[in-house]
Amino acid sequence: MNIDDLSWKKMNGLIPAIVQDAFDGRVLMQGYMNKDALTITLESGQVTFWSRSRQQLWTKGETSRNYLDLVDVHPDCDSDSLLIRARQEGPTCHLGLDTCFDTEAKVIPELAFLADLEQVIAKRDEDRPKGSYTTKLLEAGIKRIAQKVGEEGVETALAAAAGGDEELLNESADLLYHLLVLLRSRKLELGSLVEVLKLRHGR
Secondary structure: OOHHHOOHHHHOOOEEEEEEEOOOOOEEEEEEEOHHHHHHHHHHOEOEEEEOOOOEEEEOOOOOOOOEEEEEEEEOOOOOOEEEEEEEOOOOOOOOOOOOOOOOOOOOOHHHHHHHHHHHHHHHHHHOOOOOHHHHHHHHOHHHHHHHHHHHHHHHHHHHHHOOHHHHHHHHHHHHHHHHHHHHHOOOOHHHHHHHHHHHOOO
């Protein structure tokens, strides 16, 4: 992407920038960038905007420390809007919410719930709350977790071969949950698994 090729003149030197979570696809916020803001974003790796109200540059998180770490930038087909993919360091919205679009209802792509579930499992691993099944699994150790994945895999296969759709979905959900716990026990993330699948499909 050549910064000078973008359509800066349409909005008097500004371009709207939509920030998307690079992992789960949620729209986090929308702001405006001028050339300097985009240049700083690309050079520093932290998403930076132009504040229309204050008439100055500002890096998201410079006060709250909830930075947006840049993954990549994509202009649209008319080169007058930007899609910024980033990873969050804490809530993006000043109201303490993950996104600026969560004020009334949680706006999240269906499959992105897996990212939420992974975060819940990670939190259980860190805090080890008593009474939590996830805590019990993690404290039992990786061999027990691996055994559970094997058991759930067999039950899923049996449900597919001889059960109904509801049974298959329930067993598949159990299998997926235990697989996420297994990955967490090895300090691996779902994103790493996705990268393997992408490589296999040439993406």
